[in-house]
Amino acid sequence: MGRTCILCGHEISSGIVCEKCDKPRKPKQQQTTQNALALDPFPKAQVVPFPVEAASPAITSVVDLLIAAGVPAILLGPDKSVKFVSDQAKALFDASATDLASVRLVEQKIGLQIGELSAPTTTAMRIRERNIMYSLVPMAGGAGGAVLVFRFADTDSEHRPAPTQPILSVTEVVRRVADRFIPYADIKTIHLQVDAPELFESFADHEHLGEALAILLDNSLHYVPPGGQVVLGVRSMEHKEKPLLLFFVMDNGPLVPEHLRQVIFEPSFVWNPAAPERTGRGLFKCREFALGHSGSVWVDAKTGKACTFYLRVRPDGVQ
Numbered sequence: 001m002g003r004t005c006i007l008c009g010h011e012i013s014s015g016i017v018c019e020k021c022d023k024p025r026k027p028k029q030q031q032t033t034q035n036a037l038a039l040d041p042f043p044k045a046q047v048v049p050f051p052v053e054a055a056s057p058a059i060t061s062v063v064d065l066l067i068a069a070g071v072p073a074i075l076l077g078p079d080k081s082v083k084f085v086s087d088q089a090k091a092l093f094d095a096s097a098t099d100l101a102s103v104r105l106v107e108q109k110i111g112l113q114i115g116e117l118s119a120p121t122t123t124a125m126r127i128r129e130r131n132i133m134y135s136l137v138p139m140a141g142g143a144g145g146a147v148l149v150f151r152f153a154d155t156d157s158e159h160r161p162a163p164t165q166p167i168l169s170v171t172e173v174v175r176r177v178a179d180r181f182i183p184y185a186d187i188k189t190i191h192l193q194v195d196a197p198e199l200f201e202s203f204a205d206h207e208h209l210g211e212a213l214a215i216l217l218d219n220s221l222h223y224v225p226p227g228g229q230v231v232l233g234v235r236s237m238e239h240k241e242k243p244l245l246l247f248f249v250m251d252n253g254p255l256v257p258e259h260l261r262q263v264i265f266e267p268s269f270v271w272n273p274a275a276p277e278r279t280g281r282g283l284f285k286c287r288e289f290a291l292g293h294s295g296s297v298w299v300d301a302k303t304g305k306a307c308t309f310y311l312r313v314r315p316d317g318v319q
Contacts, residue, residue, distance in 0.1 A: 069183030071149060074106060076117060078144030082106065092127060092150055106148070110134060117146040120188075122222045122281075123273065124153065133218065137188045138226070147187050167202045170209075170245055170315070174234050177213045181221060189226045195233030201245060201315040205293070209313070212289040215282045216249040216309045223278050224253035245315050250308040254278045255301040265297060278307070286311060
């Protein structure tokens with residue numbers, strides 16, 4: 001009995017399939033290689049640099065801080081592009097975000113050319129009949145860019161409402177002044193500390209006292225580099241058996257040169273923001289306040305490591 005192919009039924013002499021049906025099969029290894037080659041041409045995504053600044057934690061945290069602080073501020077990127085404009089800044093300039101969309105438009109609004117973003121700057125200006133202190137605060141932590149901060153100057157009495165608050169304790173005056181500058185200190189990554197024990201002494205002219213302390217504090221925050229420390233405090237003391245109040249602002253910024261420690265408080269002294277040495281600014285106003293209240297103001301740097309400004313006055317009812 002002849003054999004037949006199990007596939008086509010034709011007679012065969014040996015085996016189980018005929019020569020026609022017995023076609024050589026491709027090795028499994030070769031088939032696997034072909035499958036791999038078939039998958040390999042899958043198009044790969046193009047490798048492009050990720051825009052870090054679009055999701056930079058540093059920039060995001062600063063924006064959150066500016067929103068929470070509620071201060072007029074503009075955030076610039078490393079290329080001087082406008083990244084954020086606070087609602088308070090829009091109100092200050094009576095402008096929309098589009099009106100402040102570039103550094104050129106911002107410069108037109110403030111009437112000042114914005115310099116290098118790595119160099120901190122503070123200057124006074126007039127915006128819409130308001131006295132404004134303008135500060136450029138470089139961004140720390142490798143994010144680059146800077147924050148433009150606009151603060152209303154306390155000397156603008158035309159827009160200040162008549163005082164209706166009760167007389168404050170000197171401790172409360174110190175804390176209120178510090179609270180005003182905390183957002184600015186946070187932006188510059190400066191640790192602002194209050195060293196004021198609970199004192200019951202009051203000061204009737206507490207608004208002008210607050211202005212004098214604000215000048216001293218603003219001066220320190222301007223000169224102290226990012227990561228520095230500033231301490232605002234007060235002590236109750238006695239001199240010739242009479243009580244006095246000693247306010248102080250201490251920082252670890254550059255020291256005031258010896259030859260300037262007296263003249264910086266004179267009305268004729270002109271502050272030079274471009275000077276390589278620490279010269280202070282507006283300090284003659286503190287001197288005028290101190291002299292008007294039987295007091296004095298001076299600067300000391302005996303330790304060589306810290307610069308301390310002192311303001312000494314008499315509490316209410318003491319001559």
